[in-house]
Amino acid sequence: MLLCVSASHKTAPFDVLEQLSAPGAENIAPLIAPSVDGVVVLSTCNRIEAYVETETADSAEVIIDAMSKAAGIDAAEFAGRYTVKTDGKAAEHLFAVAAGLESVVIGEGEIGGQVRRALTDARHQGTTTSDLERMFQRATETQKAIKNATALGRAGRSLVRLALELTDSRLADWTTQKVLLFGTGMYAAATIAALRDRGVTDITVYSSSGRGKMFGDKYGIGHVTKAGLVAAATASDILITCTNSDEPVVTPDTVAGLAKPLFVIDLGLPRNVDPATADVAGVTLLDLETIRVHAPLEELQATDAARAMVKDAAARFADVRRSRGAQPAIVALRQHAFGLLEDEIARHPESEGALRHLVGRLLHTPTTRAADYAMQGRADEVFAAIETLFGVDARPTLPEGTVQPAPVEVACPVTGAIATR
Template identity: 45%
Template sequence: MLLCLSFDHRGCSFPLLERLTARTPEITEALTASNDLDGVVVLSTCNRFEVYAQAGRDTSEAMVELISQVAGVPVSSLSMAVDVELDHRAAEHLFAVASGLKSAVVGEEEIAGQVRRAHVDARERGTVTHHLERLFQTATRTSRTVKHRTEIHSQGRSLVRLALRLAESRVPVWQDARVLLIGTGAYAGATIAALRSRGAERISVHSPSGRAAAYAERHDLTPVDPAELRSALDAADVIIACSRTEEPLLTEADFAPLEPGATATTGISRPVSPRLLIDLGMPRNIDPAVTRIDGIELLDLETVARHAPVTELGTEHEALEIVHDAAVEFGASQAERDTLPVLLALRGHVNAILEDELCRARRAGDDEDDATAADVEAALRRLTGRLLHAPTTRIRSLGREGRASEASEALSALFGLESAERS
């Protein structure tokens, strides 16, 4: 059975989502160690926390309880916020997520890469079953199909671009704006591209993990080392934080006026210009308390999500049709695979009879030349293949229709055989 537990921006408060995201490593480890689950993939992004699992039964309640214990969140709060999808609906949900159809900004481009990274991470941990592997490979293919066949991504809509669009009223001339980027992860690249498309030229970068210099060289930015961070914060007009962290990187203390007569580097007190802070992190990169300081305005993910535009209904409908068709085909393909034990039992039975007859023919045909014996064997094998073709096709067809049990019953009634259960 395939299960999906989904906590996202639509039914889950941002503080709760932030709590789950912050405990992603611990939750992943706990779910991986669970004896109830055969495989687990955890998808944690700025707008959602989701668990995809394979199990022999519906273990969603036990999974919610386990997440509750690890995250320190009441079970009642999680139960009210979670959406649980099973089997076909779980697959369709993932395909829609990977295609950007469930994002706060519909058509978001970054989500497909985040889904792929979740898949790769689970694969490296050894928690991906064959079924989950096929599920996530299909999700990636589906997102590409949606991208190529619809215009859902062509508008260039993403959380980064929407955040910058909301910031335009505060930044009238991007060419003159001094921008400080905090973080060098996946969102950083999208942020740089979006900034430059608006004409921003004065972009510097600070990396909490110490990668600023190498990243700045690759992207033609100005690096900011830790000793220069306070001065860079004071000088920036726009500060964009998009790093992965469990605790806020920037707090009220980082922006509070320094003591008279001293600054971070020069020792000279000077006024600080108004600053716009954009927090694209989940969990938060910037403590909301910074807004208590005069001249600071904060734009966070919750605000961005509230301003997400209404989608073009025609384009979204076309994308949803692609997702639905992909989910139907995935389910039918999986159902067809469920008939494999029946096919193996049938082919094993028939091939055993064939080998018995060939052995008998070889013993009885000692006087025949090798060419004649080979022709007889080839003819019998061709005959066996042709006889098996029709029932094989029919059994697979029954499987795609969800009638694998009928194929198994027919095998038992006609040949007295029982198909082995798949592991």
Template identity: 40%
Template sequence: MVLLSLAASHHDLDLDVLERLSSDVQAVASELVGSVASVSGAVVLATCNRFELYLEVDDAAHTPQARAAAADAVAGRSGYTAAQVGTHLRVRAGTDAAEHLFSVASGLDSMVVGEREIAGQVRRALTTARRDRTTTSGLESLFQAASRVSRQVESRTGLGATGRSVVGVALDIAEQHLPDWSSVRCVLIGTGSYAGASLAALKARGAADIRVFSASGRAGAFAAARGVRSLPASADLAAEVSDVDLVIACSGAAGAVLGVDALAEARAASSHELTVVDLALRHDVDPGVRALPGVRLVSLHTVSEHAPAEHAAVRAAHDVVTAAAEAYEADRRVRDWNPAVVAERTRVLGGLESGLSALSERDERAERALRRRTRAALHGPTVRAREAARLGDAATYAEALAELASIPVPALVADAR
């Protein structure tokens, strides 16, 4: 079994490219598991600044086939060719794949280093794979370990405890052009996890005049549960935002819900300054609004440019992640290589007990001595085989396994007669 990671992020690609790669992502996982014999499991992690596929492949020899199938599946939905997709996705396997996911889950690979939102997104990716029946025990183990490492990073380094996030950095940028938060009038577009985080951040800063809009019709229940007002799904959004101070858009709708022409018309007679924060990967707000008089746009690109730099806690976090990835891979090798060791031990110990039970005359003292000698003979090569598995030392493992295989059960049983 091989764990394979195919990943693209804001580090290497434009966000528009990531948006296209992320089209219909869950169908990609189901297609790969359902149609590619060598792929037993798939988990997709798609956020505002990354697209990643984690695959369980039955054998290292089949990884090229799995990579090609993944590129084809993504190409069929993104509009790119399979060759283009292949150039966009960075491939990692084994320890490298585990270390990358652990780093992602800990916020070390994010636009805002140390942000905590990604930890929840990693958990939800696994939950979705469970729902779609595309996960496996190996992927379960990997993603659960990633969540544990994320918590370890926070507890040992303090990274993430300050609440740094994409939302937080975006609001830090926006507030430079806003009145006091207690008098800010805001329209929040969306009802998903980012909308929830944005609303909580707005309240924490003292904003109270917040209205929620969703074209899906979910704004009423979302707003009522959080003590704010909602706008009807039929509302003229451009008109509603024409005289507010701040718009935060994070609905993830297919296409802009606030266009340039509609906003320009609604603001034709207004000199009121408007700050728009667009946190949607697919652009809830047409980027062209930044050209309108009195309108400032804060996008994910803006957040990336203003994200805090690394510091000592980040370096310490990387050390935690590296050690955890090495330990995870060592434990995985022990699990994968141990069945052959168990089989040889079962052969010897099972054969010994069968042979002793068939004796017509039994000497308990001799039997106890024989069992001790047998276990002593098994102990050394068993320990060496498992330690070699932990270290990835295939040659020493093979030697220890051969030593176990050379222990002859018939000769041991004969000693008891």
């Protein structure tokens, strides 16, 4: 079973999301992994989600408990702040997330890269499974198809660009603005591009990790060290923060002695800016919660087309996954047939070509019908048919502690004979 537990801006307030995002995926995944077959954790600025493959019905409770424990949130406080989706619905949700359909800003492009990195991180941790791999790969393929086939990507705006649009009403001329940027990651690079599109040329970067000079050289901007941070901050017109720091990188002390208006844009979650900074005279603070309130309405036509593509991709993923449900039976049938074939070839080597051709033709119809039955959710009937006709029990071994369902009678899909399973 595929399972997704999701807490996002649609289900939880930003203060709860901030706590959930603080531990990071690298701290949440290890708490979940021992109890499931595989897990991929997606952590972004407005969501934390765990996708798992499991055979245990109570895995959702394990995930919820791991999230709340890692974030230090009381279980009662976390109750109702998440959604749980299984199998096809979990895949459909991931595909929609990857396409930007579940973002604060519909169609924002950064999420696609974050989905890919979540899978890469899980690979490094050794927590993926073949089904999780396929689901995340299909999510990326769907995101790219939607981007190429609809106007969603063109209509969607990133958080960075939306934040700058919300700043427009307070600025007369972007070309005169002096900007101090905190962070050297993906959002920092997107911020530089968005600022330059508006004519900003005076950009300086600060990095608490010491990457400021390297990043500045790469993008042709200045950099400042910790010793000069306060002076650079108070001389700026705009501060933009987008770091992964668990602690605020801008505090009231950072802007101490401010002598002119300062606009502070906080794109971090957890918050990069201490909320008390907004109380400093001359400071205007724009954070993710404010951006969410001002996020534009969805572009209905583009969104409808994108959601239709998501549903279609999720349905195809589910069909393929169901068809694989009978794979052990198909493999067992082929092994049985090829075992008999090799015996006959050993006795009549001169007829090898004709025998292989005959067995191939005999296997074609049962193999095709088995896949069709599995796609209809009738894999159990395939296993029963193989056992009835050939005496081969290919059913997967049940996990320890699983209760064997009561036997029922099913019709063999090949002969119509009744078998018990």
